[in-house]
Amino acid sequence: MQTKPRDPTRSNGVLISILVFVGIVVVLLFIALLNAPTMGGPRVMATLQTYLTEVRATAVPFMIGVGVLAAIVAFFFAREVHKAWPNARRRSEMFTGYAFLAPYLLVTLTFTIGVILFALYISFNKYDIFTRPIWVGLANYAQAFKGFTDSTQRDFLQSLYNVLWYSLLVVPIQTSLAILLAQLLNAPMRMKQFFRTVFYAPSVTSSVVITLIFVWFYLKAGYANFFIETILGWFGVNFQGLNWLGDPRGLIQLIVEAFGGTIPSTQWYFRGPSIAWMAIMFQNIFTTVPTFMIMFLAALQDINPTLYEAARIDGASNWQVFRKITLPMLKPITLLVVVLGTIGTLQVFDQVYLATSGGPLKTSLTPVYLIFTEALGRNGPINMGYATALAFILAVIIFIFTFIQRRVIEHGTEQY
Amino acid sequence: MVEVNQEMSRINRSYHSSEYYLKFVKSFFRYLLLIAIGIVMISPFILATLGTFKTDLEITAFPPKWLPAVWHWDNWSRVWNTDIGQGGTFPRWLFNTAFLAVMVAVSQVIFGSMAAYAFARLKFAGQNAIFNFMLGTMMIPGAVTLIPAYVLMTKLRLIDTFWSLILPGLVGAGAIFTLTQYFRSIPRDLEEAAIIDGATHIQIFSQVIMPLARPAILTVLILQFQGMWNAFLQPLLYLNSPNKYVLNVALSIFQQQYKSQWNLTLVGAMFNAIPVLILFFLFSKYYIEGVAYTGIKG
Numbered sequence: 001m002q003t004k005p006r007d008p009t010r011s012n013g014v015l016i017s018i019l020v021f022v023g024i025v026v027v028l029l030f031i032a033l034l035n036a037p038t039m040g041g042p043r044v045m046a047t048l049q050t051y052l053t054e055v056r057a058t059a060v061p062f063m064i065g066v067g068v069l070a071a072i073v074a075f076f077f078a079r080e081v082h083k084a085w086p087n088a089r090r091r092s093e094m095f096t097g098y099a100f101l102a103p104y105l106l107v108t109l110t111f112t113i114g115v116i117l118f119a120l121y122i123s124f125n126k127y128d129i130f131t132r133p134i135w136v137g138l139a140n141y142a143q144a145f146k147g148f149t150d151s152t153q154r155d156f157l158q159s160l161y162n163v164l165w166y167s168l169l170v171v172p173i174q175t176s177l178a179i180l181l182a183q184l185l186n187a188p189m190r191m192k193q194f195f196r197t198v199f200y201a202p203s204v205t206s207s208v209v210i211t212l213i214f215v216w217f218y219l220k221a222g223y224a225n226f227f228i229e230t231i232l233g234w235f236g237v238n239f240q241g242l243n244w245l246g247d248p249r250g251l252i253q254l255i256v257e258a259f260g261g262t263i264p265s266t267q268w269y270f271r272g273p274s275i276a277w278m279a280i281m282f283q284n285i286f287t288t289v290p291t292f293m294i295m296f297l298a299a300l301q302d303i304n305p306t307l308y309e310a311a312r313i314d315g316a317s318n319w320q321v322f323r324k325i326t327l328p329m330l331k332p333i334t335l336l337v338v339v340l341g342t343i344g345t346l347q348v349f350d351q352v353y354l355a356t357s358g359g360p361l362k363t364s365l366t367p368v369y370l371i372f373t374e375a376l377g378r379n380g381p382i383n384m385g386y387a388t389a390l391a392f393i394l395a396v397i398i399f400i401f402t403f404i405q406r407r408v409i410e411h412g413t414e415q416y
Numbered sequence: 417m418v419e420v421n422q423e424m425s426r427i428n429r430s431y432h433s434s435e436y437y438l439k440f441v442k443s444f445f446r447y448l449l450l451i452a453i454g455i456v457m458i459s460p461f462i463l464a465t466l467g468t469f470k471t472d473l474e475i476t477a478f479p480p481k482w483l484p485a486v487w488h489w490d491n492w493s494r495v496w497n498t499d500i501g502q503g504g505t506f507p508r509w510l511f512n513t514a515f516l517a518v519m520v521a522v523s524q525v526i527f528g529s530m531a532a533y534a535f536a537r538l539k540f541a542g543q544n545a546i547f548n549f550m551l552g553t554m555m556i557p558g559a560v561t562l563i564p565a566y567v568l569m570t571k572l573r574l575i576d577t578f579w580s581l582i583l584p585g586l587v588g589a590g591a592i593f594t595l596t597q598y599f600r601s602i603p604r605d606l607e608e609a610a611i612i613d614g615a616t617h618i619q620i621f622s623q624v625i626m627p628l629a630r631p632a633i634l635t636v637l638i639l640q641f642q643g644m645w646n647a648f649l650q651p652l653l654y655l656n657s658p659n660k661y662v663l664n665v666a667l668s669i670f671q672q673q674y675k676s677q678w679n680l681t682l683v684g685a686m687f688n689a690i691p692v693l694i695l696f697f698l699f700s701k702y703y704i705e706g707v708a709y710t711g712i713k714g
Contacts, residue, residue, distance in 0.1 A: 035564070040571045080541035093538045096617045100534040101546065103527040104587045111584040112553050115564035122564070129570060184450065189443075197700045198454040201461070204696045204703070205689040206646030208664040212671060212685045213460045216467070216678050221478035223463060229479075241478075290457070291707055298708030347559050350648050354668055368559050372653070375563045384563060391560045398557050 013085035021078040028070035028109070029063070035114040037062055037121045041130045058132050062121055123389040128382040140389035151266060155379075156390060158268065159365040160397070163346050165273040166281060166366075167401075171341040174285045174292060178337065179330065181289065182296035183322070196297070203290040207350040214283040215355050218244035224279075247275035248360040265361075274363035280351045288344070292337045299333040300326070335409045339402045346398050367394045461689065468492065468683045475679040488679070495683040500669070504658025510687065513645055513662040516578060520585040521641040525633055527587035532595035533621045537607070547596075554589045558649075566653050580654040585644065591636045594706070598632035599625060635706035638699050645692055663688045 036059035038044065044054050055063065084090040098105075123140055125133035147154030185196055202210060217223045225241035232239045250271030253263045263270050273281070303326070311321050327334075349368040352358060358365035358373075367390060373379050375387040467475055468491055470484040499505050534540075535547055565584065566575075574580040602625065610620050626633070648664045655661055661669070667684050674680045696703055 034572065035568060038571075040567065042573075045571060045573060077542065084541060090540070092617075094540040097534040097538040097540040097543065100530040100538075100621075104531040104550075104592060105546070107527075107584065107586050108550075108553060108589070111565055111568070112556065112561060115561050115568055116556070118567070119560060119564035122567075129567060181453070184446070184453075187446065189446065189450075193700075195450050195454060196704065197697065199457050200700070200704065201458055201693065201696070204642065204692055205461075206648065206664055206692070208646075208648050208667050209685045209689045210460065212667060212681060213464045215671075216464070216475075216682065217460070219476060219678075221476050221480070223480055226479050286460075294704050294707045343557060347557055353648075353652075354671065368562075368649075371559060371563060372649075375566065376653075384567065387563045388560075391557075391563060395557050395560045399555075402555070 013082050016085060017078040017082040020081045021074045024074035024077055025067070025070045027106075028073070029067060031106075031110050031114045032063060032066035032070070032117070034110065035118040037118055037125065037127070037133050039130060039132050054132075062117075066117065119388040119391065122385055123392055125385045127384040128377075129384060130382075133385070136385070140386045141393065143386060144390055144393055151268075154268075155362065155365060155370055156367065156393075158362050159367045159370050161269055162273070162277060162364060163348065163366050166277070166284075166348060167342055167345040169273065169278075170281050170285055170288075170345050171338060174289050174341060175334065175337050177285070177289045178292035178296050179334075181293040182300055183326070185293070185297055186300045196294075200290045200294060202287050207287060208354060210287050211283065211351050211354045214279075214286075215245065218279055218355075242275065244279040245276045245356050246360050248363050250274050250363070251278065268361075271363075274360065276356055276360055277364045280348075280355060280364060283355075284345070284348070284351060288341070292341070295333055295337060296330060299330055303329045331409065335406060338405050338409065342401050342405065343398055346394065346401070367391075461686075461693075464682045465686060468679055468686055470679050472677050472679060475682075476676065491679050491683050495680055495687065498670075500658050500673070502658040504661060504666070506666075506684075506687070508659055509661050509663050509666045512578075512660065513664075513688075514691075516581055516662060517641045517644040519578075519582055520644040521637050523582070523586045524588060524591045524640040525637050528591035528636060529595050529599075529626065529629065529633065530621070531587065531592045532599050533617075533625060535592070535596045536599035537620075537625070538617070550589045550592065554593070562649070562653070569654060575654055576656055576660055578660070581644075581647075581650060584650075588640075591640060594636055595629065595632055598629055602628050631702070631705070634699070635702045638695065638702050639706045641695070642692055642703075 033055065036055045038051070038054040038058050044050055081094065084094050122133060124135060124137060126136050126139075127133040143153070144156045147157035181199065185192065185199070189195075220241055220243045222244075224244055225239075229239045229241065249257075250263075250273060252270060252272030254275075256263055307325050307329075308321060311325055316324070347368050348366045349372065352364050352366050352369045353372075356364040358369055371387045371390050371394075374383045374390070376382065466483060469487045469489065470491075471486075471488060474481065474484060496506050535543065569575050569580045574583070606628070607620050607624050610624055615623075646664070647662070648668075651662045651665050652668070655665060658666075663684075667681070667688060670684045671681050
């Protein structure tokens, strides 16, 4: 359109593109510099000079790698700027847009992408912050699976075993309870707001508060034993109070022992979730059901009422309506709840830290708790490389799980 | 009884009697069930609150009594006046927690709505790529960034300062996503007029969109406040002097310190729970909308 001032704009565009290119590379390299895999500690971090010396000594390959990535990103970006430059409206939208996104981009590049690149690099090293990282290849990843051959080093495998049971029991129970409660609250009634608010209360407070209250319930002289004893007493059953959070006996072990068999401690992987672990599961279900209930409730209210009316006219029973209309309509939200539930349960930490510290007999050890203790050196020397390797293995497992769930839920309900 | 009889006779007049009777029984059991579940849901808070007034012996006596024999209000003042040294006092922890939660919630709203405006109302190259990238980062498990973020904080010498919690919490994908969805639902007509009047994007953002988005902003504000108030793992990792603790971290120290004095630990827990519960009962509509809204993305 504007042919007259064409040439000056063009040349401006090139200049600006080059500036944008340089600017992006500088910013990304600066973020990489913050996350460079060097040793830390007050001596190194004393001045910029000492830190840069350290970066030169250990982090050159890392910086080159990030530099190449930064150049590629910056090139494509600069090209877009060059294309948008001649058009005043596009130019202004682009600059406003990136100015508005700048805080988010800086935060996420520094504290998410930058730290993940650092972690990936460090997971191939032996690293304790205060000395230089030493390249060890896949040793950290190999160490995680040593438990297969050496049962004294089974901490990580045991923690995976524990959280797998945790997900397997908690996710289906909390999802179905959430659907049922949402269904109950969705019926026309008085004081709906009131009940909804009361039901949601356990999800509002911090998990620390709820966990502490439940630890108190689970004491030998606590309400858990008291309630069970009272209720069983009505039926004439005598119940010996349990030390809930200190009982390492597994679910499968209890069943086998009831039939007179035993499971030796070398076959810990046949014992199933321990009583302590199941007590924590119960508490977790209690606190997460309300959140998911609210999500289901919102989805239920979005279902078109004419669907129900049509089914009623056709003479469908309550169960048929629930099975053939409600559940299929809830499919997307169910997928979300199952995925969120799995991600959450595979990363349990707060409850373990406060209630059991991974015990008894490591039956409530979880990967995140293990990562936490390894990184802070509570199991011996600080072992950042090993801790980050464990985190990546856990992340891969989480991705695989969510992928499978997506496939199963999307395919399994196609018949409706 | 009289009421029920009146109700029944009214029914007999207007409806086929047995059908209505069935309906009445059904709704009676529904309410009974709702009340029972409601009691179960709030029982931990009620039992814990009653426990805060018991003596050291009563709190772990078996079988437990419902009510304390004598109401020991002094438990609350004992906890309030706790001093674990190095400036670690209860009012201090309460202040730290509230300060951090407010800072993070406000900055999430400001920077989050700026980013949301860019996504919802502007059009520029790379926009979709960045939006998808943002959705992708929401799938990254927190366990992966935990340790390297800790290393970064030690290197920046931010460990044991509030910056270690504020900087990564300045703005996040969750808040941006909620706000973007809301901004997209606002009709564009109002801005058209402003654009014709020659308003800049900054003016449209601050004077047209932000006032219209008040419900979404309140929702994000409350959910972020609650998220930071209830955070545990990061504060536990980053803050290690007693005068910097937040309530959750202080509580975990409490539990170890007062091993058998559960009445005091429970007072601490209730101090932590009461502010969020009050906030929740005041703004429950926004809470619930916020949670429901995050679900819609599925």
